[in-house]
Amino acid sequence: MKKYLFLLLLVGTTFYAQDVQKVFDSANELYQEENYEKAIDLYEDVERLNFTSSALFYNLGNAHYKLNQVGPAIFYYEKALQIDPNNEDVKNNLVFAKRLALDSIEELPQSFFQKIDSNYLKSLSYNEWAICAVIFTFLGSLFFVFFYFTYSSGTKRFFFVSSMFSFFLLFITLAITYQQFSNFSKYKEAIVFAExxxxxxxxxxxxxxxxxxxxxxxxxxLDTIDNWKKIKIADGKQGWIIGTEVKELN
Structure with a gap:
């Protein structure tokens, strides 16, 4: 019985994935035909089916950009970068979209550690840092097993040093993973949608x-009270804004 239920679940999942792909492909065709509004409707249907990907958000951003809808375009480019921080196409299009925005806000100078965080640590998502931690766990354990079963002193020393170094990198990646996840959970970013x-x-x-x-x-x-959100902009200014006029990225 369990076997048949598993097969039914597998078949249902396969058909569901195929249906989602068909809708996504149809949206891409409408985009190629420059029917951007209908393409957006279909892309949003895919999103409502809890299917998320960098490609989906990238295409949504492009469709909104073609319609000069600055807020949604920037919003979806930012969503795409959350999934794939190193996607150069998204980064380039985001630059063009930001040029359409009216506000020019000078950012506060960053400290040395803030520059490292923004330029290097945020190049990977916290999920990707967690994968790195798993890899270093595996490598550290593997090298330690080799160390235990090797009898040559030189080789034994090599495996021991490699194992300790892998575990050292494990602790570093765990710390980075925790920091990135904490920042993601604590500091919510949003895009202004109101004109x-x-x-x-x-x-x-x-x-x-x-x-x-x-x-x-x-x-x-920074905070939420009823339908109000306390926000902070890049130059450090803070204040309260009606919640419906911004859309959170997280």
Missing amino acids: ETSVMNAPTLNSEDLFTLHEGTKVMV
């Missing part, structure tokens, strides 16, 4: 306006 919105000094409509943001600007979400 223009005011940032207030308190989460109420009658509070004072601090500054104005426009569609496509990336912000950090």
Whole structure:
């Protein structure tokens, strides 16, 4: 009985994957025909089926970019980079999309460690760092087994040093994985979707306006109260914005 249930599940999953691929291919055809609005509808159908990939978000970003929809274009390019941080095509298109955004915000100077984090550590997602940790665990264990069963002193020394070095790299990758996951969970990024919105000094409509943001600007979400979100922009300014006017990336 369990065997038949497994086969039914496998067949159902296969047909489901084929259906998703058909919708995705149809959306790609509509995009090639420059029917961007209908292509977006089909891409979003695929997304609603809980199918996510860098290619899907990249194509969604491209379709919105063709329609001059700056906020959604930047949003989906950023989503694509979360899955594949080293995708050069996405990075290049994101640069072009950001040029359409009205806000020009000068970023705060980064410290030495912040530069290392943004330039190197974030080149891999926390899931990819976790995979590195698993690889170093396997290598460290394998080298230790070789060390245990080898009798030549020179070879034994080589395997011992290799094993200790692998475990050392394991601890480093575990620390990086924890840091990246903690930052991902704690600091939520979002993209402004409203064409223009005011940032207030308190989460109420009658509070004072601090500054104005426009569609496509990336912000950090620090807190949420009712339908308000406390945000921080690249130059360090903070304030409250209506929650429906931004869309979180995480």
